[in-house]
Every structure is written in C-alpha cells, then in structure tokens.
Amino acid sequence: MVEGTSRADLIHNEFTGRVASSLGVIKQVDVNTPPGSPADFDAFLVGSSPTGPWASAAGKIAFWLNGWKFIVPQVGHRALVAADVSGQAGRQIDYFGGGWSSYGGSQTVTAVNLAGTWTVQWDLKYGQVVRIPLTNPTTVIEKPSNVRYGRPVYVVVQQDATGGRLIQFKTGQWITTGGTYTQPTSTANARSCYTAVWLGPSDVGPTIVNTALNLINV
Numbered sequence: 001m002v003e004g005t006s007r008a009d010l011i012h013n014e015f016t017g018r019v020a021s022s023l024g025v026i027k028q029v030d031v032n033t034p035p036g037s038p039a040d041f042d043a044f045l046v047g048s049s050p051t052g053p054w055a056s057a058a059g060k061i062a063f064w065l066n067g068w069k070f071i072v073p074q075v076g077h078r079a080l081v082a083a084d085v086s087g088q089a090g091r092q093i094d095y096f097g098g099g100w101s102s103y104g105g106s107q108t109v110t111a112v113n114l115a116g117t118w119t120v121q122w123d124l125k126y127g128q129v130v131r132i133p134l135t136n137p138t139t140v141i142e143k144p145s146n147v148r149y150g151r152p153v154y155v156v157v158q159q160d161a162t163g164g165r166l167i168q169f170k171t172g173q174w175i176t177t178g179g180t181y182t183q184p185t186s187t188a189n190a191r192s193c194y195t196a197v198w199l200g201p202s203d204v205g206p207t208i209v210n211t212a213l214n215l216i217n218v
Contacts, residue, residue, distance in 0.1 A: 026061065027082045029093070029100075029125070038064035043079075045100070046070075073100075081105075093125065099146035100125040107131065111139045119170075121145075129154040134165035138181065143173040143205040147198050153206060155194040156215075163188035175207040185214040 030047040034054050043063040046054050053068050061071040061079075077095040081102075091105035105127030111118040118136040123145040132139065134157050144153060159165055164186045169176050174196070176182070184192035192213045196206035 024079065025082050026079045029081055034062070034068065040065055091127070096148065101146040101148050102127050103151065104128055111136060124153065129156060131156045131158070133158050133160065134167065135160045136165065138166045138168060140168045140170050142170045147206060149198050149200055152195055152197045155196065156191060157184050158191045159184070159186065159188055161188050163190065169208065173205040175203055175205065187214070191215040
C-alpha cells in the first residue's frame with residue numbers, strides 16, 4: 001500500500017506484519033540479542049534476558065517492520081521454527097497454558113545434580129524427542145514441562161563407555177510398569193527408546209506405552 005495523507009499505509013502494514021509474524025515462521029527461539037540486519041517480517045521468540053530494544057520484551061515475539069514490533073503470545077498461537085537447531089528446521093511450536101510445546105524436533109539434555117540426585121529436567125519447547133547420555137549410576141527423569149494431553153514424547157537414553165547405567169522415571173510424575181527403576185540395554189554405548197503419552201487429566205503424567213531396547217544403525 002502506498003503512502004497517503006491518512007497514513008492508512010502504516011496501519012495496514014502494521015497489521016500485515018503482526019498477522020505474518022503470528023501465523024508464520026519464527027526464525028529462532030530464545031534470542032536475547034536483536035540481530036543487526038533483519039529483513040521485513042523476520043520474527044524471533046525473545047528469551048528471558050533480552051537486551052537493547054528488546055529489553056522489556058521477554059517471552060514475546062519480536063518482528064521487524066520499520067523497527068521492532070512485539071506480539072504477546074496468546075492461547076492457540078502456533079508457528080514454525082525455521083532453523084534454531086541444525087536438522088530440525090520446520091518444527092512446529094504451539095502456545096497453551098503459559099508455555100510453548102514442540103511437535104517434532106530433538107534435543108539433548110544432560111543430568112544435573114540436585115541435592116545428590118542426578119536429574120534430567122527438560123522442556124518440550126525445544127523438541128518432542130529428548131536424548132539423554134547416561135553417565136551416572138542412576139539418572140532420574142522428570143516429566144517434561146509443557147507436555148500436552150494426547151501428544152507422544154520420546155525418551156532416548158544412551159549408555160556411556162562403561163555401561164550398566166540405570167534410569168528412574170520420577171515417582172509421581174509418570175505411569176510405568178515393572179517397578180521404579182528401569183534397566184535399558186546395559187551394553188556400553190547402547191541406546192534405548194521409551195515412548196510415552198499423557199492420556200488425560202486423571203493421570204499424574206505420561207504413560208510409558210512402548211520400549212525399544214538396543215537400537216542400532218543398519
């Protein structure tokens with residue numbers, strides 16, 4: 001729209017930018033420093049510690065159109081993430097209950113020592129598949145943040161060069177069979193995969209519905 005005396009072009013272009021950014025592609029998530037040379041309609045999900053012109057925009061979507069504009073995510077907001085991690089461009093994220101959840105994508109998470117317990121904490125915002133290197137005698141796996149009812153999640157664990165590591169799906173956060181502790185394939189460097197689905201609000205968390213042991217390349 002060309003410029004006019006009423007400046008309707010500015011209103012129209014602002015609206016177009018917001019629609020394009022809210023329904024389109026986010027180039028990257030958790031960005032705290034604005035890029036130096038953005039193109040029109042480039043959009044980013046702002047991180048928790050933004051700087052410069054994004055300083056007060058934590059958690060918002062920033063997009064460029066004659067300057068930075070901001071969108072507050074609303075329930076049902078959905079977008080594609082372009083290429084924040086190599087190999088998973090085009091994964092979808094959606095916003096419900098105050099958090100983002102990914103459909104597709106893979107992330108690697110290592111355990112942290114919490115009061116003497118090696119614990120994995122993860123957020124579905126970064127991928128539907130979590131890959132966990134096992135380097136401790138026992139690793140406790142918490143349920144993910146921002147999991148959705150009916151959406152599967154995949155937990156891939158890999159033994160280190162020693163092998164024989166145990167995992168525990170944290171009590172009160174998962175539904176499992178066969179006891180609290182799980183012995184994946186114990187061979188050194190072996191991989192195992194667990195599929196889980198949160199069936200509904202009456203359950204404490206996701207139900208482990210499938211286990212694949214000793215995954216190998218063919």
